[in-house]
Amino acid sequence: MSRRCTRRLGTRMWRRGANLDGDVANFVETEQLLEYEGFRCSFLQIRGSIPLLWEQIVDLSYKPQLNIINLEDLPKIVERHFQDLSQRYGHIMALDLTDQHSDEGTLNKGYASQMEKLQSVRYESFDFHLHCGNSNLDNLSILYDEISEDFEKQGYFLVDNEGHLLNEQKGVVRSNCIDCLDRTNVTQSFLAWKSLNIQLQQIEVSPSSDSSSMLVEEYDKFKNLWINHGDEISLEYAGTAALKRDLLRYGKQTFGGLVTDGVSALSRYYLNNFQDGLRQDAIDLVSGRCSGSSNQCSLSQITGSESLPLLPVASALLIGGLTFTSFTLNQVGRNAQQFVFSVVCAGLTAGMLALVKTNGRQFCSRPRLCGLL
Numbered sequence: 486m487s488r489r490c491t492r493r494l495g496t497r498m499w500r501r502g503a504n505l506d507g508d509v510a511n512f513v514e515t516e517q518l519l520e521y522e523g524f525r526c527s528f529l530q531i532r533g534s535i536p537l538l539w540e541q542i543v544d545l546s547y548k549p550q551l552n553i554i555n556l557e558d559l560p561k562i563v564e565r566h567f568q569d570l571s572q573r574y575g576h577i578m579a580l581d582l583t584d585q586h587s588d589e590g591t592l593n594k595g596y597a598s599q600m601e602k603l604q605s606v607r608y609e610s611f612d613f614h615l616h617c618g619n620s621n622l623d624n625l626s627i628l629y630d631e632i633s634e635d636f637e638k639q640g641y642f643l644v645d646n647e648g649h650l651l652n653e654q655k656g657v658v659r660s661n662c663i664d665c666l667d668r669t670n671v672t673q674s675f676l677a678w679k680s681l682n683i684q685l686q687q688i689e690v691s692p693s694s695d696s697s698s699m700l701v702e703e704y705d706k707f708k709n710l711w712i713n714h715g716d717e718i719s720l721e722y723a724g725t726a727a728l729k730r731d732l733l734r735y736g737k738q739t740f741g742g743l744v745t746d747g748v749s750a751l752s753r754y755y756l757n758n759f760q761d762g763l764r765q766d767a768i769d770l771v772s773g774r775c776s777g778s779s780n781q782c783s784l785s786q787i788t789g790s791e792s793l794p795l796l797p798v799a800s801a802l803l804i805g806g807l808t809f810t811s812f813t814l815n816q817v818g819r820n821a822q823q824f825v826f827s828v829v830c831a832g833l834t835a836g837m838l839a840l841v842k843t844n845g846r847q848f849c850s851r852p853r854l855c856g857l858l
Contacts, residue, residue: 487515487718490533494772496761497664497723497753498549499851502539504858505558507565510534511665511722515714517677523646524688528680529657530673531574532665535581535596536566540857543758544845551588553595563599567606576656577606578635580628582613582668589663607635613668619729619738625675632658641680643687652687667728670715674733678707708733724756724764725749762850775854 492508493500500510512533519526538554556562570577581596583589593610600608609632616624629636636658643652658676662668685691691699712734715727726749731742738746756764769775841848 486518487513487714489513489718489721491772494768494774496757496765496768498541498543498757499761499765499857500534501541501857502534503536503562503566505538505562507536507562507569509536509566511718513665513718515673517681519681519684521688521690525644526681526684526688527642527654528677528684529574529642529654530676531570531657531659532661532669532673533659534665535583535592535661535663536563537592537595537599538562538858539592539595542846543761543849543851545758545842545848546845547754548588551592553592560599560602564603567603570657570659571605574657575654576635576639578632578639578656578658579606579608580632580658580660580672581608581610582660582662582672583610584614585610585612592663607632613662613672617671617732619732619743622671622675622732622736625672628672629675629679636676636679637683641684643684664723666715666719666723670711670718670727671729671732674708674711674715677711681707723753724761725752758849760850762852765852766854769852769855 490508490512492506493504493510493512495510497511503509510533513531515530515532517528517530519528538556538559539551540554541549541551543549567577567579579600581593583593583596585593597608597610600606609628611628611631616627635656639656639658640652640654642654644650658673660669660672660676682691685700712727712730715730715733719725719727726745728746728749729738729742730745731737731739735742766775
């Protein structure tokens with residue numbers, strides 16, 4: 486069961502990081518429930534975007550450049566975020582699954598430097614792609630070995646068949662990757678299975694710390710629950726099903742899974758660049774964050790000022806240029822004039838491509854009603 490926070494609702498590329506109040510994008514509280522012969526168990530986890538001020542403005546590139554906004558109040562914003570979490574959940578363990586290189590590495594280092602100032606929160610960085618890749622899900626045990634003591638201290642909620650409180654959860658793990666979708670879902674399911682095994686041991690259903698071999702049918706149900714759960718969260722935030730679903734189902738990536746992930750990744754690219762701006766405006770209106778009478782923009786401006794009509798024109802010119810260049814190249818052998826003409830066509834096509842790339846943001850759908858923060 487998952488509950489999405491409404492303080493910073495939005496789409497994948499238009500709602501990143503935190504706002505000035507410390508509310509983060511894609512913040513979801515997930516509760517795993519177990520009932521067995523009157524015993525009732527609950528295990529809570531949370532996920533949310535890295536609580537810095539950062540953005541990734543779509544510009545037709547597959548991975549837009551990540552930009553961190555450095556303000557003097559940034560430490561207060563991070564502190565405000567974790568104070569709010571501590572008041573609601575108790576002890577917080579912040580688990581950062583981002584890469585430690587390239588743009589993600591810059592964000593990872595910025596997050597780590599801010600977390601050094603918060604002594605009350607445990608911060609753990611784990612490069613998921615480096616350790617697990619597409620086929621080494623067992624390497625999550627490296628992470629668990631690091632956090633197991635604090636993880637088990639946080640515990641879970643448990644009452645017996647007479648309603649007596651046996652255990653109480655004293656804290657939560659806060660997981661994130663860049664999108665808080667695919668890597669986060671795999672890791673949360675791993676931790677949920679670890680907690681479930683401890684619960685089953687306490688109520689004397691399983692004598693083993695890993696009951697997957699004993700409870701085969703139940704383990705399959707568990708995996709399907711988490712796969713479907715990840716898909717639902719991903720559909721709301723990114724518009725497609727989650728990636729890395731095979732890691733949950735089989736513990737490794739399959740060829741069919743790679744094809745499915747590729748299709749989902751292309752779908753995300755299209756939606757992020759050409760649909761999500763208008764979708765973000767709709768979310769802001771429905772959630773009450775902006776009204777149609779806002780001074781920032783009127784409803785008529787949303788549709789009237791979109792630059793999407795430029796896209797078909799640019800696409801037609803590029804395709805036409807490539808086609809004409811290919812046709813003229815086939816005729817090059819006939820005379821030198823044809824060769825020069827082919828070079829000119831190729832140059833014009835390359836120039837048009839460079840122009841589109843340089844002005845990529847002008848061809849993308851972007852929200853009109855509210856600012857990024």
